[in-house]
Amino acid sequence: MKKLKCKSCSKVWYIDDRELNNQKGCPFCLSEIAKEIKFDTMDTLAKVIYDAIMRYGIDILKNPNKLLGYIMDISPNLKKEMRLLSRVLGDYNKEIWELFHADISNIESFLKDIRMRLVDYDEMSERGAKMVCDNLSSAVMFYKGENLPVVMSVEVSDVSVFSEEKTKVEVKKPIDEQYVKYSGRCGEQAYWKLLKDGTFIIEGQGNMYDYNKGTDTDWCKYRYEIKKVEIRNGITSIGSYAFGYCSSLQSVSLPESLMRIREYGFNGCNSLEEVSLPENLLKLYEYAFNNCSSLKKIMIPQKLKQRMFNWDWKKGCDAKIIYV
Numbered sequence: 001m002k003k004l005k006c007k008s009c010s011k012v013w014y015i016d017d018r019e020l021n022n023q024k025g026c027p028f029c030l031s032e033i034a035k036e037i038k039f040d041t042m043d044t045l046a047k048v049i050y051d052a053i054m055r056y057g058i059d060i061l062k063n064p065n066k067l068l069g070y071i072m073d074i075s076p077n078l079k080k081e082m083r084l085l086s087r088v089l090g091d092y093n094k095e096i097w098e099l100f101h102a103d104i105s106n107i108e109s110f111l112k113d114i115r116m117r118l119v120d121y122d123e124m125s126e127r128g129a130k131m132v133c134d135n136l137s138s139a140v141m142f143y144k145g146e147n148l149p150v151v152m153s154v155e156v157s158d159v160s161v162f163s164e165e166k167t168k169v170e171v172k173k174p175i176d177e178q179y180v181k182y183s184g185r186c187g188e189q190a191y192w193k194l195l196k197d198g199t200f201i202i203e204g205q206g207n208m209y210d211y212n213k214g215t216d217t218d219w220c221k222y223r224y225e226i227k228k229v230e231i232r233n234g235i236t237s238i239g240s241y242a243f244g245y246c247s248s249l250q251s252v253s254l255p256e257s258l259m260r261i262r263e264y265g266f267n268g269c270n271s272l273e274e275v276s277l278p279e280n281l282l283k284l285y286e287y288a289f290n291n292c293s294s295l296k297k298i299m300i301p302q303k304l305k306q307r308m309f310n311w312d313w314k315k316g317c318d319a320k321i322i323y324v
Contacts (some may be wrong), residue, residue: 198227290316
């Protein structure tokens with residue numbers, strides 16, 4: 001996680017590592033904090049792969065032909081490298097997708113395995129396998145906001161846990177396992193537990209996974225049992241459709257560490273009557289509270305007001321806004 005301090009207004013906020021290169025302005029004073037990220041030359045596969053992802057999105061990795069075509073258009077001098085990459089994309093497309101979503105600490109071992117398989121099973125030369133894997137490693141690091149040629153008018157530092165400068169972390173008592181009905185993982189470092197009384201707890205660090213229409217969460221078949229959602233400090237993002245169609249959900253507790261509520265995060269939670277947003281929220285995506293027919297009011301800190309002018313979150317939500 002990154003800690004950012006604006007040089008214009010001296011305000012501090014926190015973002016996930018991979019979001020650093022997307023942070024263009026200060027959420028408090030709205031001043032521009034980063035110039036557009038550009039490489040002087042597109043002379044390596046890593047740079048062109050990263051540029052393609054920034055232009056077309058991460059899903060271009062699922063379309064090898066489109067990615068290779070883009071490399072040919074931008075850097076036709078990389079024909080030899082592109083031929084080797086095409087073999088990797090053809091046979092290891094799933095692994096490459098997972099590589100870009102892996103934790104930074106796992107990248108080296110991930111690539112070591114791919115490199116070994118390229119040499120032992122696909123009869124690629126040691127030199128060729130090393131070249132492709134080195135470029136993939138650099139592209140992943142660019143994607144995660146590392147080693148980028150970006151000029152930012154903010155002070156950037158690493159934090160391993162949510163800083164006590166931002167909020168005093170409420171110490172929660174450990175959950176007695178005898179009260180846990182179901183549990184699982186919902187992010188790279190995020191975990192969920194459904195208690196027998198209908199309390200659903202998310203704890204850990206970082207972002208939750210995004211989901212598809214509420215039907216592919218691990219707790220989908222238990223969603224009607226969820227009466228209360230408690231998201232603990234350290235979680236930074238609620239995933240798309242995370243609580244979709246939890247029609248028995250009556251209350252939600254959101255932590256100060258929360259920075260994003262993704263599209264349709266609480267879609268169809270038609271027993272939910274009131275929500276209080278944390279003041280450090282950076283983005284509330286459209287349809288976040290879609291089809292919450294009983295939602296009467298959303299409590300929003302005054303501090304958020306200045307950031308919300310360009311949020312298109314009111315789609316699908318008729319609740320009354322109350323600034324506190």
